[in-house]
Amino acid sequence: MDLQDQLKNLFPEHEPEIVEKQDKASDIWLQDDPILCKYEKRKGKPITILEGYTGATEDFKLLAKELKQKLSVGGSFKDDKIIIQGDYRDKIMAMLKEKGFNVKRVGG
Template sequence: MAKKINSLDALGGFVFSTNKDFELHNNEEQQETPSPSQQKLEAHLDKKNRGGKVATVIKGFVGNDEDLKALSKQLKTLCGVGGSAKDNEIIIQGNFRDKIMDFLVKEGYKVKRVGG
């Protein structure tokens, strides 16, 4: 028995059109990044699923991907290590939580220390 499709979401976002004048409009708008004083970040230490190695994770960033990656680059340069930025989180390799928190506070962010 075949599944019934109740909505276009059931198709996984794929839609076929026979309209030869159809134009795909991407309505996703860039999310505007609030000022640092309006951001409430959390600084975590994490070593789960990392082979026993520690990483500093900054969570709670609100804004577009370009600003997230720019802040991530500043933090990686500050600490002299690698890391990544995705899903509104910044992951920095190593235990640099205090150093990162001091930097973020100087930049105007509100940072909360989470965990031990």
Template sequence: MSKKNRGLSGVVYSTDPDFEYQTEHNEFESTPDNREQDLRIQLDKKQRGGKAVTLITGFRGTAGDLISLAKKLKQKCGVGGSAKDGEILIQGDFREKVLQLLQAEGFRAKKAGG
């Protein structure tokens, strides 16, 4: 199933005029405290033409808080990146710097992978 259609119950079309799609809401209404977040930092090169990115996973909270954290990390590292689907991508290998920045903010973070 594609990422766009994960929340739908598999129904593509219905002839019932009163039918309404039932979607799952994985979106958090509020973001847990930083100490309750358990973030994993890893280096990823898959599907990126061999270029390395620092991948931060495990964020739970609102999309706005995810984007603001990503913006802060990108500014501190001086590089670009993106934030979507609960993951933050930072261009380049900044695992150590991101780990220090997240721990300074009070997050429980650690390196994952090789």
């Protein structure tokens, strides 16, 4: 007897609610123009730069924070650009496409 059967025995009149899952990307504004994903070296170290987002700055900051946490790397948000330490273009592009963004790889 699993948990749901036990709950039905305890509360026979209860009708379980059907909860619709909301996509996390729905709270971020999606745009028509692609986000540019660049690779550069600064002081001999590789970085990935994301730019071209036309939505709210706060949404872009949240996206930067989420990318840094998922990749477990450092980075920053400056001048409407997300700067991620390391060459993570492929992983970042896959994550953004999964969220519904158009992404364009620039250089290399």
